[in-house]
Amino acid sequence: MSFPSLPTDLDPLERLAARIRSREAVVGVVGLGYVGLPLLAAAHGAGFQVIGVDADVHKIEALREGRSYVVDVTASEIAAMDRVTYAATPEALGEADVVVLCLPTPLTDGAPDLTMVLTAGEDVARYLRPGVLVVLESTTYPGTTDELLRPILEQGGLVAGRDFALSYSPERIDPGRAGGQLAVTPKIVSGYTERCRDLAVSFYSTFVQSVTVTHGTREAEMAKLIENTYRQVNIALVNELAVMARDLGVDIWESLHAAATKPFGYQPFWPGPGVGGHCIAIDPTYLSWRAGQQLGYRIGFIEHANEVNNRMPDYVVQRVADALNDTGLAIRGSKVLAVGVAFKPGVDDLRGSPALEVVERLQDKGAEVAFHDTLIPAVRLGERELASVPLDVDTVVSFDVVVILTPHPGLDVQALVSAARLVFDARGATVGIDAPHVVRL
Numbered sequence: 001m002s003f004p005s006l007p008t009d010l011d012p013l014e015r016l017a018a019r020i021r022s023r024e025a026v027v028g029v030v031g032l033g034y035v036g037l038p039l040l041a042a043a044h045g046a047g048f049q050v051i052g053v054d055a056d057v058h059k060i061e062a063l064r065e066g067r068s069y070v071v072d073v074t075a076s077e078i079a080a081m082d083r084v085t086y087a088a089t090p091e092a093l094g095e096a097d098v099v100v101l102c103l104p105t106p107l108t109d110g111a112p113d114l115t116m117v118l119t120a121g122e123d124v125a126r127y128l129r130p131g132v133l134v135v136l137e138s139t140t141y142p143g144t145t146d147e148l149l150r151p152i153l154e155q156g157g158l159v160a161g162r163d164f165a166l167s168y169s170p171e172r173i174d175p176g177r178a179g180g181q182l183a184v185t186p187k188i189v190s191g192y193t194e195r196c197r198d199l200a201v202s203f204y205s206t207f208v209q210s211v212t213v214t215h216g217t218r219e220a221e222m223a224k225l226i227e228n229t230y231r232q233v234n235i236a237l238v239n240e241l242a243v244m245a246r247d248l249g250v251d252i253w254e255s256l257h258a259a260a261t262k263p264f265g266y267q268p269f270w271p272g273p274g275v276g277g278h279c280i281a282i283d284p285t286y287l288s289w290r291a292g293q294q295l296g297y298r299i300g301f302i303e304h305a306n307e308v309n310n311r312m313p314d315y316v317v318q319r320v321a322d323a324l325n326d327t328g329l330a331i332r333g334s335k336v337l338a339v340g341v342a343f344k345p346g347v348d349d350l351r352g353s354p355a356l357e358v359v360e361r362l363q364d365k366g367a368e369v370a371f372h373d374t375l376i377p378a379v380r381l382g383e384r385e386l387a388s389v390p391l392d393v394d395t396v397v398s399f400d401v402v403v404i405l406t407p408h409p410g411l412d413v414q415a416l417v418s419a420a421r422l423v424f425d426a427r428g429a430t431v432g433i434d435a436p437h438v439v440r441l
């Protein structure tokens with residue numbers, strides 16, 4: 001199907017709407033990580049020419065060579081993209097009609113660090129022209145799009161809502177979860193003005209099945225933080241219950257599995273060695289920090305959940321020590337095999353991994369620690385680079401204790417338990433396998 005060429009007297013945003021409808025619009029994505037790369041592929045799949053910008057030259061090289069470094073995008077998907085330009089610098093954004101920002105939003109010294117978003121905003125501002133839609137996808141506190149990003153984009157004299165459109169639309173993907181998540185997960189979309197929002201809705205509707213709109217950008221920013229705070233607080237709740245249940249002499253796993261049979265009004269969460277990654281361990285603090293700045297008080301639930309979750313690595317180390325002690329061994333000098341070091345099952349992501357914290361603390365206490373992880377071939381611990389060891393019987397039996405920290409899908413737990421001398425299971429992977437040498441969190 002071919003579209004007639006557009007009349008030149010349309011106002012810039014009307015022209016943009018038509019270019020999105022006809023797929024003539026060029027889509028630029030800034031930040032090609034876990035969020036940006038799947039988005040770039042989805043926009044390309046919807047028929048847009050795309051420009052991918054990432055400051056990391058190694059990522060740009062990989063993409064140009066047809067390699068993927070993100071679990072949710074395969075090398076063959078990269079290779080199949082034919083209307084794509086990759087760049088390590090932002091000049092190419094001058095060609096883009098839609099620019100989506102997918103930059104990290106970490107904490108630095110316990111406070112939100114928006115440097116990367118704002119630096120990329122400056123880059124976009126330099127090449128901004130009338131008739132462009134700019135969308136922020138990074139997770140952040142309410143007010144960021146309007147109060148911090150908009151003034152940067154307007155520096156050159158263009159006005160949001162009149163000359164260019166501005167939107168906030170949080171990403172909700174769960175890396176490693178199968179099933180084309182981007183297309184089937186409802187997308188929250190907001191705009192600085194109604195018109196901005198409508199343009200963003202028309203863009204996302206080209207590759208997302210369902211779009212939910214909010215009245216303003218602050219509501220969309222808050223919605224994402226509510227989702228992550230809900231997980232953070234509930235994980236902390238079961239972690240706190242797990243510690244207490246042991247002192248009460250109750251098997252927490254049996255209780256949680258029983259509770260999870262309730263068909264309504266209950267969503268199961270599971271204890272573990274703590275929380276990591278780029279979301280649950282960080283985002284709620286954005287909200288609490290913002291409340292502190294703006295209102296003078298932090299959010300008690302979030303602060304307490306952080307404390308509980310942050311204590312879990314130490315608790316796991318203590319419990320491993322107790323389990324070894326019961327067999328007459330000390331941590332110092334014991335051989336420990338950590339199974340899984342990624343921050344959660346199914347991902348190759350080490351960012352803020354509590355499993356890695358456990359490994360480091362065991363090492364600090366004098367244990368000889370090795371690890372196995374099917375998704376992570378090697379980790380750097382201080383000066384040393386450790387390579388993942390295989391999980392064959394001879395290897396497993398040579399360790400004093402196997403500590404299950406992040407059981408990736410496909411882990412043969414039964415075989416592991418059969419081969420091991422002692423198992424400490426921090427994730428409930430062994431539930432249903434009862435043996436005297438298995439100890440659970």
Ligand SMILES: NC(=O)c1ccc[n+]([C@@H]2O[C@H](COP(=O)([O-])OP(=O)(O)OC[C@H]3O[C@@H](n4cnc5c(N)ncnc54)[C@H](O)[C@@H]3O)[C@@H](O)[C@H]2O)c1
Pocket residue numbers: 030031032033034035036053054055056059102103104105116119120137138139140170171172173174175278279
């Ligand atoms: N990872 C997730 O599961 C997930 C899910 C939903 C939302 N988010 C949110 O999305 C945002 C991005 O997260 P991510 O996991 O994709 O991060 P990421 O670290 O995987 O990717 C971000 C990319 O941005 C690049 N970058 C940094 N500064 C840049 C700049 N000035 N110009 C160009 N590129 C630059 C980095 O090199 C990196 O490749 C965060 O706010 C995060 O909280 C993440």
